[in-house]
Amino acid sequence: MSSPDTTEEGLVEESIESQEDLIIDEERDVLVESIKKDLGSDFIDSHVTPQIDIWIRVTQKAWLETARVLFEKYEMSFFNFLSAIDWKPSPFGRDMDAAIDNTDDEVDIESEMEWGVTGGEKRFQLLARVHNPVTNIGINIKADLEGDFPEVETWIPVYPGANWHEREVMEMFGISFTNHPNMVNLYLPTEFEGNPLRKDFPLLSRRAKPWPGIVDVELMPGEDDDETEESGEET
Amino acid sequence: MNLEASTQQLSYIANQASDARVNIELETEGMTLNLGPQHPATHGTLRIIVRLDGEQVVSAEPVMGYMHRGYEKLTEVRTYPQVTTLVNRIDWLGSFANEVPFILAAERLMEVEAPPRAQWIRTALFELSRIANVVLFLGDMAVQLGATTPVFYAFRDREFVLNQIESVTGGRFHPNFDRIGGIKDDLPKGWIQETKDVLARIHSFCDEMQDLVVGNEIFQTRTRGIGIIPADVGLSYGLSGANIRSSGVDWDLRRDGGVGLIHDQLDWKVWTHPDGDSFARYWVRLQEVRESCKMVDQILDGIPSGPIMAKVPRIIKVPPGEAYVETENPLGVMGYYIVSKGDLVPYRVKIRSASFNNVSITPWVLKGVYVPDVISILASLYFILGDIDR
Amino acid sequence: MEKAVIAMGLVENGKLPGPLTKLLNISRKYSLWVYQWGLACCAIEMGAAFASPRYDVMRLGVIPFPASPRQADLVVISGTVTDKMAPAVRRLYEQMPEPKYVISMGSCANCGGPYWDSYSVTKGVDQIIPVDVYVPGCPPRPEALLEGIVLLQERIASEDMTDRWNRDPIVVT
Numbered sequence A: 001m002s003s004p005d006t007t008e009e010g011l012v013e014e015s016i017e018s019q020e021d022l023i024i025d026e027e028r029d030v031l032v033e034s035i036k037k038d039l040g041s042d043f044i045d046s047h048v049t050p051q052i053d054i055w056i057r058v059t060q061k062a063w064l065e066t067a068r069v070l071f072e073k074y075e076m077s078f079f080n081f082l083s084a085i086d087w088k089p090s091p092f093g094r095d096m097d098a099a100i101d102n103t104d105d106e107v108d109i110e111s112e113m114e115w116g117v118t119g120g121e122k123r124f125q126l127l128a129r130v131h132n133p134v135t136n137i138g139i140n141i142k143a144d145l146e147g148d149f150p151e152v153e154t155w156i157p158v159y160p161g162a163n164w165h166e167r168e169v170m171e172m173f174g175i176s177f178t179n180h181p182n183m184v185n186l187y188l189p190t191e192f193e194g195n196p197l198r199k200d201f202p203l204l205s206r207r208a209k210p211w212p213g214i215v216d217v218e219l220m221p222g223e224d225d226d227e228t229e230e231s232g233e234e235t
Numbered sequence B: 001m002n003l004e005a006s007t008q009q010l011s012y013i014a015n016q017a018s019d020a021r022v023n024i025e026l027e028t029e030g031m032t033l034n035l036g037p038q039h040p041a042t043h044g045t046l047r048i049i050v051r052l053d054g055e056q057v058v059s060a061e062p063v064m065g066y067m068h069r070g071y072e073k074l075t076e077v078r079t080y081p082q083v084t085t086l087v088n089r090i091d092w093l094g095s096f097a098n099e100v101p102f103i104l105a106a107e108r109l110m111e112v113e114a115p116p117r118a119q120w121i122r123t124a125l126f127e128l129s130r131i132a133n134v135v136l137f138l139g140d141m142a143v144q145l146g147a148t149t150p151v152f153y154a155f156r157d158r159e160f161v162l163n164q165i166e167s168v169t170g171g172r173f174h175p176n177f178d179r180i181g182g183i184k185d186d187l188p189k190g191w192i193q194e195t196k197d198v199l200a201r202i203h204s205f206c207d208e209m210q211d212l213v214v215g216n217e218i219f220q221t222r223t224r225g226i227g228i229i230p231a232d233v234g235l236s237y238g239l240s241g242a243n244i245r246s247s248g249v250d251w252d253l254r255r256d257g258g259v260g261l262i263h264d265q266l267d268w269k270v271w272t273h274p275d276g277d278s279f280a281r282y283w284v285r286l287q288e289v290r291e292s293c294k295m296v297d298q299i300l301d302g303i304p305s306g307p308i309m310a311k312v313p314r315i316i317k318v319p320p321g322e323a324y325v326e327t328e329n330p331l332g333v334m335g336y337y338i339v340s341k342g343d344l345v346p347y348r349v350k351i352r353s354a355s356f357n358n359v360s361i362t363p364w365v366l367k368g369v370y371v372p373d374v375i376s377i378l379a380s381l382y383f384i385l386g387d388i389d390r
Numbered sequence C: 001m002e003k004a005v006i007a008m009g010l011v012e013n014g015k016l017p018g019p020l021t022k023l024l025n026i027s028r029k030y031s032l033w034v035y036q037w038g039l040a041c042c043a044i045e046m047g048a049a050f051a052s053p054r055y056d057v058m059r060l061g062v063i064p065f066p067a068s069p070r071q072a073d074l075v076v077i078s079g080t081v082t083d084k085m086a087p088a089v090r091r092l093y094e095q096m097p098e099p100k101y102v103i104s105m106g107s108c109a110n111c112g113g114p115y116w117d118s119y120s121v122t123k124g125v126d127q128i129i130p131v132d133v134y135v136p137g138c139p140p141r142p143e144a145l146l147e148g149i150v151l152l153q154e155r156i157a158s159e160d161m162t163d164r165w166n167r168d169p170i171v172v173t
């Protein structure tokens, strides 16, 4: 991604911060503080969007511990999902994007990685969410994973529902879970090669016959022409 | 049957089974039964490998992926407006409801809000798609327990709901109608009155089902006390929607979620049932269809006038950030976790679909039940393959 | 598709007198037992066409109730065929007795549809089994499926078993 994007991001972060000054969400702030105390040094970062959501980032070795604390102490009994994010942009330039096809630029991967909310350090980040149905507060948990084919402890002892989610993550990202009773592919045939949700997994149909890009954009109701011209330049 | 009695029954069954094992003459050999990939009880192509000891299930392991279409990867190469076309097809019975959380998440990132009229129409369509979805369940569960008629009634009355959806959106069940910042079109003329007539039909359909199915003795014997899911187990497996409400958990995102739909301005009720068995799941869904009808009725009376589209750029670029929005879809909690890097396309979309979690409880709940109950339990959990496999 | 049909009787040999062929064709045309192979969203539209009172497929002489593919003359492949599913589809087709017909319903079964670039979807069921009628749409309306069936019946009515495999497929427009 080029420099204009970075400046854009800076702007947005500013606006979020100014919002935070306006709305204070005590309930969530207190919760984050208390979780921080419980996890100690394994708690890396957190982010609260007032009235909306919480993100926390923990270390890889505290992954199971975090689930236990959230389940037992904070009664986050509802298991939403468990997944992962691959932060390394696609090595095929941007041909995976619908708009710009088949640029053969080699991307310098290490310097290109950019993380989202609560930051990050490694290519793979686990992402899970649990929810407290009584207070209606959900929490997103992230953890950086070491290496290209990382291993992390399973959540099944705390949330049995994580079973299938972890199998899905395993086949989609190549992240395996220790102590998982049945670590086999969930969706894909056993002989399938590659991990589809990794960014470096090519969609071969797209490479053989690229998407023509945006050819016809329908006019939104109540829109005037000036805007159209403006955005036309962008593409 | 309450929980205690059923545990007693279960332990009785277990005792009998072990007795049988002692008695060599009655010993049964283990047998593996393959349900699916194509089976009427599976709404598509779920395959379940059931290991049996006589008539009793020892273990059940669903084999999935027969309908895996790779949504999460494909969203990474589709622009935001294109994604709604795609996600329509996740839960294909209540398609419009699939678009809503995605659009809401994108709106949250873009910090736009749909004008009130758009929100009201959205909610109306959201509830109509719930009706279209659950009505089919009401007929379909009966058909799987051996009653053929209700499904014909369901298809008959569902057509009218689809007609209403079609006359607004142009699609019978893949509307692709929701837009970031509003909805695509306004309501056609005369729609409100027609919809009211349809709602009356659905009400009478519910009464019919109440008499025909719920009041049916055979249906009750086949569902009461079958497949009991206690609330805490259900929650830790991530069960949601009517499945968890029928275990007595009073949690409905339409009331508690506080996202950009207008359910909080309507007068309705969240139904729960303490039993957690197949019957409760059917019963709760039946009540929910009635509630949805009530909601749509109120919406039709109260739709405010005004624009249906907020100001959004023609080419949609979503600012960098992450957002997770979930709504109470017909099948349960459906959410989208969007990671945006400020591009035309999302960087990553995690789709949290309800059926995936709802079905992940099957190995637990099918253990120890009898073969005919397998069908009753699967039918009452109510899943849609596209929603499991994505 | 290779011509692996083994000539077993008069019909397959194509040595029937004309009027008898016609009679057989008419009777086959109005007693199509159709096996519903519902795979995805299109299955619901197929269900609407086959099971709902509004569309009522039985008036066309199509009977949608065979319990197994071994009793079926026609299979409607409605929905997305994934690579994992493909062998099962192929096996189902092989189990059906001759003469057998296939209707591919929906863009997914025709060519991959909205998942044209997916890593797990078979781009067109015609890669694994021969298709007689293609019904486009995503999903096709039940009426479109009915038209597909009517067109198939027309073909059956004028069919000569010998050149069964030499024909081009029908595309419903």
Ligand code: SF4
Pocket (backbone or CB within 6 Å): B089, C040, C041, C042, C043, C078, C079, C080, C105, C106, C107, C108, C109, C113, C114, C137, C138, C139, C140
């Ligand atoms: S063609 Fe469209 S409606 Fe039919 S199965 Fe495919 S995605 Fe679903």
